[in-house]
Amino acid sequence: MEPTYSIVIPAYNEGARLGATLEKVLAYLQQQNYDAEVIVVNDGSRDNTAEIVRELARTNPALRLVENPGNRGKGYSVRNGMLNAHGQVILFSDADLSSPIEEMSKLLEALRAGADIAIGSRWLRSEMQTQRQPFHRQVFGRVFNLLLRITLGLQFADTQCGFKAFTRRAAQTIFPLQRIERWGFDPEILFLARKFHFKVKEVPVLWGHSGGTRIHPLKDGSRMFLDMLHIRWYDLTGKYDGNPATSAPEPRTLPGGPAPRG
Numbered sequence: 378m379e380p381t382y383s384i385v386i387p388a389y390n391e392g393a394r395l396g397a398t399l400e401k402v403l404a405y406l407q408q409q410n411y412d413a414e415v416i417v418v419n420d421g422s423r424d425n426t427a428e429i430v431r432e433l434a435r436t437n438p439a440l441r442l443v444e445n446p447g448n449r450g451k452g453y454s455v456r457n458g459m460l461n462a463h464g465q466v467i468l469f470s471d472a473d474l475s476s477p478i479e480e481m482s483k484l485l486e487a488l489r490a491g492a493d494i495a496i497g498s499r500w501l502r503s504e505m506q507t508q509r510q511p512f513h514r515q516v517f518g519r520v521f522n523l524l525l526r527i528t529l530g531l532q533f534a535d536t537q538c539g540f541k542a543f544t545r546r547a548a549q550t551i552f553p554l555q556r557i558e559r560w561g562f563d564p565e566i567l568f569l570a571r572k573f574h575f576k577v578k579e580v581p582v583l584w585g586h587s588g589g590t591r592i593h594p595l596k597d598g599s600r601m602f603l604d605m606l607h608i609r610w611y612d613l614t615g616k617y618d619g620n621p622a623t624s625a626p627e628p629r630t631l632p633g634g635p636a637p638r639g
Contacts, residue, residue: 380439382406382413383464384481387454391472392424398474399433399440405478406439415440418458421448452555452562459543459552467548471539480582484542492578493547494570496533497540499584521601528605529568533579536563540582547575554617561604568608572617 384402388395399415406413417430419442430442443461445454455469466488468481476497487495525531541563543551551569555562570577611617 379463380412380414381465382411383462383467384415385458385462385469386472387418387420387451388426388472389420390422390424390426392426392429395426395472396429398472402478403437413439414463416443416458416462418443418454420445420454450559453558456552456555459548465545466542468542476540476582476584483580483582487578487580488542488544493544493575494577495542495580497538497582498535498579499538525564529564529608531564531567536567556611557604561601565608569617
């Protein structure tokens with residue numbers, strides 16, 4: 378029987394903190410009595426990331442490991458996890474749990490209220506940030522957000538928070554079409570959500586900056602700007618045409634609310 382919820386966690390060389398993260402996630406799901414699976418997508422890690430997942434999976438059948446074909450990037454990892462998920466609601470979270478897993482309830486509530494996609498936001502209520510990013514990262518984020526508004530017309534306070542939930546129907550429509558494999562994938566999936574008329578709800582969540590991030594503002598920032606242009610080009614040239622979810626099964630009713638919209 379398919380689970381109600383899937384939690385996807387992309388991981389690259391996360392051996393130092395992944396064990397603690399998975400223990401928190403699994404304990405929360407058990408506490409809430411959620412019918413859920415947890416999928417860790419190993420992005421070609423060179424440390425013991427995969428071994429940690431395999432060891433925990435021996436006593437936690439809800440935990441699964443998905444292996445990428447080498448190091449492909451966060452966007453590829455999220456896509457791989459989403460397309461391997463079986464849940465009626467599929468959420469992805471960063472491995473550092475910058476947004477605590479308990480904030481999942483806020484995203485689920487937005488879906489129960491009729492949204493197809495619920496995205497965590499650090500900036501709708503910035504006072505909910507328990508640990509701010511360094512100033513240069515904040516400036517980079519605000520400039521990037523402005524460029525997204527101009528280039529792609531995405532009117533969200535925060536596209537980059539690594540805490541987003543999708544109905545199965547929305548996930549099966551969007552992720553097969555995703556083409557960007559690294560940091561610029563978040564605007565792409567939100568652009569596709571708008572293209573296919575899914576209702577996206579931005580939800581303020583608790584969030585705290587965690588050290589050890591691998592994004593480089595100059596190098597990755599330039600790449601992400603090019604990704605914006607690629608998204609626009611892919612749309613103009615028909616790369617995003619078609620609706621792969623037309624044959625997807627009808628979604629089940631979410632606990633405590635109406636069925637997810639298709």
